Amino acid sequence: MFKQAKKIMEEQGFSFIATGEVIGERPMSQRKKAMEFLEKKAGLEGKLLRPLSAKLLKETEIEKKKIVDRKKLLAISGRSRKKQIALAKKYGIEDYPTPAGGCLLTDPAFSKRLKELLEKQEKITENDIALLFVGRHFWHKNVKIVVARNEEENKKLHKLKKDGNIIIELEDIPGPTTLVRGGAQEAINKAKRLTKRYSSAARRKKQVRFKKC
Incomplete structure (x- = not known):
């Protein structure tokens, strides 16, 4: 270290x-x-x-x-x-x-998140570090996707959204907020799939609608 x-x-x-x-x-x-x-x-x-x-x-x-x-x-x-x-x-x-x-660095889950961030992102900000403490973390190539685990984390992801980021949420169905650190369509599609996966209400439906902000 x-x-x-x-x-x-x-x-x-x-x-x-x-x-x-x-x-x-x-x-x-x-x-x-x-x-x-x-x-x-x-x-x-x-x-x-x-x-x-x-x-x-x-x-x-x-x-x-x-x-x-x-x-x-x-x-x-x-x-x-x-x-x-x-x-x-x-x-x-x-x-x-x-x-x-x-020390958080001895926590396997947190250290894995930090290691991935250091490997995939050249410039790291305080906002990026704060995001490590929130939600479930995924990557699509070099685009980070974070899915909230509860209502409190839904709010935190909105606060941590930066310019160029996209928020994905389900329309008219309870579910998590998902933050996408970039606008690549493939990453957005993956974020939608993850949002549906972590919503018990959405999983029961064949088709769901999403909203972006």
């Missing part, structure tokens, strides 16, 4: 990488020596900032160059999440993963 992040950092011209790691939070990978070893192995010595535990670690190049003010960094350690939760409350952050939920 660090090697991939380093590659992106260099390609995009960034100065450093920051992570949310905390010393002692995980008994194996987040011991001080293990963290230093991983930093060195990835070729990121001095360029990997861990803001939550920075004052318990060696000063990085970023801090020495005053790009980041070390005085404002923290010295959190241990498995308790109380300090992190207090920080979130202080800054008004309410929507965050459940503590101790683990």
Whole structure:
């Protein structure tokens, strides 16, 4: 993961990488020596900032160059999440993963989605990353198709729609919202088939009508 992040950092011209790691939070990978070893192995010595535990670690190049003010960094350690939760409350952050939920990249389904996105799409935006958390994901060549799983996700797909995207929905029949990241007719046809497949009401009918927006 660090090697991939380093590659992106260099390609995009960034100065450093920051992570949310905390010393002692995980008994194996987040011991001080293990963290230093991983930093060195990835070729990121001095360029990997861990803001939550920075004052318990060696000063990085970023801090020495005053790009980041070390005085404002923290010295959190241990498995308790109380300090992190207090920080979130202080800054008004309410929507965050459940503590101790683990890294999403270790989740097979999520990592598969991310891997496919990196392989099939050159330019990735924050919107594309947000979409990874929503619905069932499919591809038609290099066109992504996402089918919502419930009413809440139907609304999210409408919000995540970008210029050039198409929303497919069933007419007069309950069913999922489907987002198509492109206008190729073959992709739209596949999206329609998927929309029908995931609607129990539509599956019982030979013919259904769709609407696009």
